[in-house]
Amino acid sequence: MNGPSGSTTATQSTTESNVDIKKKQQQEAPTPQNTPIFSAPISRPAATVEDDMETIQTPGTSLLGNNAQLMSMLQGRLGNLVGAPSNYLSTLGPDVRRRVKGLKSLQNKHSVLEADFQKEILALEKKYLALYTPLYEKRAEFISGKAEPTEAEVEDGVSEDEEEGDEEEDDEDKDIEKVEGIPEFWLTALKSHPHFADIITEKDEEALKHLVDIRMSYFDKPGFRLDFEFSPNEFFTNTILTKTYFYQDEPGYGGDFVYDHAEGTKIDWKEGKDMSVTIETKKQRHKGTNKTRVVKKTVPAETFFSFFAPPVAPEDEDDEEEMDEDLDEKLEADYGLGEELKDSVIPRAVDWFTGKALQYQDQGDQYDDDFEYDDEEGSDDNDEDDDDEDDDNELPAKDEKAPECKQQ
Template structure:
């Protein structure tokens, strides 16, 4: 026995880890494993579009790593595809060097890989075509304009915190909300999706969440009952205060 842990317990823990690794390796070989796992998660299901799915079918692995400076890196590995030339798309989250109140790390900013889109395959924009007529010659011409499109791949172009002297409060609030949402996605990947990838693929992770919500719903508090409990506590306190008067020996009782 070493440090309160027996050799049998250590061997059992190592066996469990090996079995878990083998299970992950086995399931990750299934086509569209990571796409399915992400789509099962409510936070990512909201940002993955139908157009994204064709590209994300080539997502073969997601890895997380910490580094010396406070923060973590997420690596998305893709097989060759018709959409971009990158093999790995990276998203890095940085914390402030100094911990915040309570000792927790405080989010600072995030950086993402520039995606090298193939011609005509950029999922982050849509092309709008309009006809313009010249007033003098009455000739028409076709004008193409690109506008931003909703896509999962915007995840790799994180929002930037507003400048301190920015006076547009509404815009600042919008950016703050986007920053918070982006940080939440990173934390969800780090703490839940990557370590429990198999459960998200099979849908078992949702059962855990539902059970947790049901557990919370089973314990609802009644304001009237809380007030009654407070009244009972007050009555008990009053009884305790009166007790020494009834029993003069009480103050003399001391623990040896």
């Protein structure tokens, strides 16, 4: 079960998901607009100066321009039409409308099957998580130093590009002081991920060096929980910090589970170690007595640990409609981080630690770069056409080679 395309800073790499971040789902499919997929240019005679002048001086335009109240009323009414269904269905005959109702009946049955499909996917994910868990537990033992890999496991873990230089590296490592486990494993893995690298500060790194494991689990209701286990440290008393993501009980319109909200553990910071705030100190002087006093003000600070204090969407439907874009982006970014941990970081932690996961991500970025995307339609298209005409008239420089044709 994957998340919606997305976050953030969260945001570069985002994983596909079966969960829709939007809580409100459209209950019916949009009415067809009978518009062609490709918009062809419409030929018309070139407008003359006189035609343009007549258009500008059309009766009524000056009235609207001089009547701000009337203009505002018209804009408001036009704004209400945006997103409204067309009247296309009402123009169809009764037999056609009857067939459309039959299609809706089939769609309803399809939606029921889609919901069952998503529930079975969730059950399958739970089944395989139980199979993955012994591997994750053994991984945690290797990282902490509680266990060592067998010779067979070491041999199986050697990739082809590592085989040649292994002997030299082993000789160099003889004089290195022995360490326990794999220090700073999870900190390194998180910093390798672009989304988490953006939110981890230098102060955060000192605390995240004590992160010994990240685990994921499901529960009876749709959703999942992330557990961050820490060794004893100077920053907070919690051993485990938890982040839980809840979905709505029933799938949404497309059959995907709908993200509802998230909850995080309250961090018990030790005195003077709270990374979520900064203490600003200012001196104030009394004008009458000329005495000074020190005023301390607590200001929120950017930190990775804000992940455990997720943004909260308004409960009131009216407030939800007026929810600002900033909060909406924060909710989506927070959800995206949770999905990345569940679907990518935890399953492939060693690949993020070594940087191998970034290679695959870079390949995806290069794949996107192979395609060119047209700019928005409109007046810019004419400018591009003019530029193309100018380019056609330009000859390549003397030493400039013609571009190679990649097609064979």
